[in-house]
Amino acid sequence: MDMDSFVYTASPARVIFGSGTVAKLPEELARLGLSRPLLLSTPYQTAQADELERILLADDAGRGIAPAGLFAEATMHTPVAVTERAVEAARAAGADCLVSVGGGSTIGLGKAVSVRTGLYHVAVPTTYAGSEVTPILGETADGRKVTRSAPEIRPGTVIYDVDLTLTLPAGLTATSGVNAVAHAVEALYAQNGNPVVGLLAQEGVRALSSSLPGLAADPASRPLRAAALYGAWLCGTCLGSVGMSLHHKLCHTLGGSFGLPHAETHTIVLPHALAYNLPRIPAAAQKLAEALPGSEGDAIRGLNLLLDRLGVERSLAAFGMKEADIDRAAELAAGNPYWNPREVEQKLIREVIRRAWAGEPAR
Numbered sequence: 236m237d238m239d240s241f242v243y244t245a246s247p248a249r250v251i252f253g254s255g256t257v258a259k260l261p262e263e264l265a266r267l268g269l270s271r272p273l274l275l276s277t278p279y280q281t282a283q284a285d286e287l288e289r290i291l292l293a294d295d296a297g298r299g300i301a302p303a304g305l306f307a308e309a310t311m312h313t314p315v316a317v318t319e320r321a322v323e324a325a326r327a328a329g330a331d332c333l334v335s336v337g338g339g340s341t342i343g344l345g346k347a348v349s350v351r352t353g354l355y356h357v358a359v360p361t362t363y364a365g366s367e368v369t370p371i372l373g374e375t376a377d378g379r380k381v382t383r384s385a386p387e388i389r390p391g392t393v394i395y396d397v398d399l400t401l402t403l404p405a406g407l408t409a410t411s412g413v414n415a416v417a418h419a420v421e422a423l424y425a426q427n428g429n430p431v432v433g434l435l436a437q438e439g440v441r442a443l444s445s446s447l448p449g450l451a452a453d454p455a456s457r458p459l460r461a462a463a464l465y466g467a468w469l470c471g472t473c474l475g476s477v478g479m480s481l482h483h484k485l486c487h488t489l490g491g492s493f494g495l496p497h498a499e500t501h502t503i504v505l506p507h508a509l510a511y512n513l514p515r516i517p518a519a520a521q522k523l524a525e526a527l528p529g530s531e532g533d534a535i536r537g538l539n540l541l542l543d544r545l546g547v548e549r550s551l552a553a554f555g556m557k558e559a560d561i562d563r564a565a566e567l568a569a570g571n572p573y574w575n576p577r578e579v580e581q582k583l584i585r586e587v588i589r590r591a592w593a594g595e596p597a598r
């Protein structure tokens with residue numbers, strides 16, 4: 236990164252952070268002059284959406300907020316058919332805004348509906364994926380995932396409520412947290428990186444790497460949940476601010492073409508993608524190592540130590556990827572040109588994917 240010349244664009248989202256902050260939803264909607272939100276969730280998180288509805292209905296400040304209803308069909312990969320049903324539900328109920336409560340899948344639905352209807356979007360994230368602070372939307376139609384980026388896709392308000400993350404299962408807490416770390420790792424060596432995003436990345440990695448191992452043992456710890464959610468916000472901001480490279484492209488290919496789960500795939504691939512880029516990113520690797528406890532100046536060591544302490548699955552084969560898929564994955568990952576600090580050579584990338592498939596240590 237050249238300190239003399241860089242471009243930094245601040246992301247305009249309004250962020251409300253803390254414990255019990257969903258109670259501020261009525262006030263936030265009133266501030267915006269909105270009064271009829273359509274709530275969005277997955278079928279598994281309707282209890283949290285119901286809680287938001289209760290908060291809105293119980294609001295006795297005379298703000299007159301009546302939810303337009305709950306659309307609880309959010310699902311992975313943002314299928315356009317689901318989005319169209321949600322758009323119809325919003326129109327039929329006369330919604331004047333959207334409130335998504337959930338992980339990247341639900342927030343993706345909120346973005347997809349918002350960008351089609353122009354409705355204001357309040358995101359209430361419950362995982363560490365970071366979608367709520369990015370202008371990126373990936374949608375699937377006819378089995379193809381298409382990703383686009385535009386400022387109007389980014390939610391207008393984000394309410395981070397630490398309490399809503401207390402129910403995040405231990406496994407997803409670990410992998411979703413490493414998914415967030417991956418945004419910061421690639422931000423540290425992004426072509427369009429800048430010193431401000433570098434600070435956010437280091438602070439995000441510090442917050443997550445110091446809280447995730449403790450959460451594996453005590454998932455109900457509010458201080459650790461707060462640190463992890465704070466880290467996820469910073470790392471998500473990195474994802475929304477600068478370009479991602481090899482790691483994110485590999486995970487996108489593996490998830491999109493072989494049906495591998497999002498957060499788990501990020502967790503397995505990260506040390507391997509970092510090891511591939513390492514010879515070309517000495518300054519970024521040093522910054523990353525500084526933020527990872529026990530790294531002793533070696534970012535790969537620090538990352539491996541974190542994953543060991545989290546006890547996460549390390550092989551893609553465990554999620555059903557076949558050995559025969561490795562060649563095709565390498566072809567797809569190398570065939571689609573994008574900027575990376577090190578040239579993406581198909582033969583070498585095949586070995587990166589093979590190691591991740593087999594669960595071998597990164598080197």
Ligand code: NAD
Nearest residue numbers: 277279312338339340361362364366369371399402403497
């Ligand atoms: P997810 O949203 O698919 O959630 C996984 C499951 O966990 C769901 O069943 C959900 O209901 C449940 N869940 C979430 N939070 C919970 C909680 N606190 N308590 C109990 N259950 C909870 O998973 P994700 O990893 O957050 O998101 C992955 C998706 O988001 C992928 O499709 C990915 O492409 C997308 N994504 C997009 C961006 C972007 O910037 N566009 C960024 C990150 C992820």
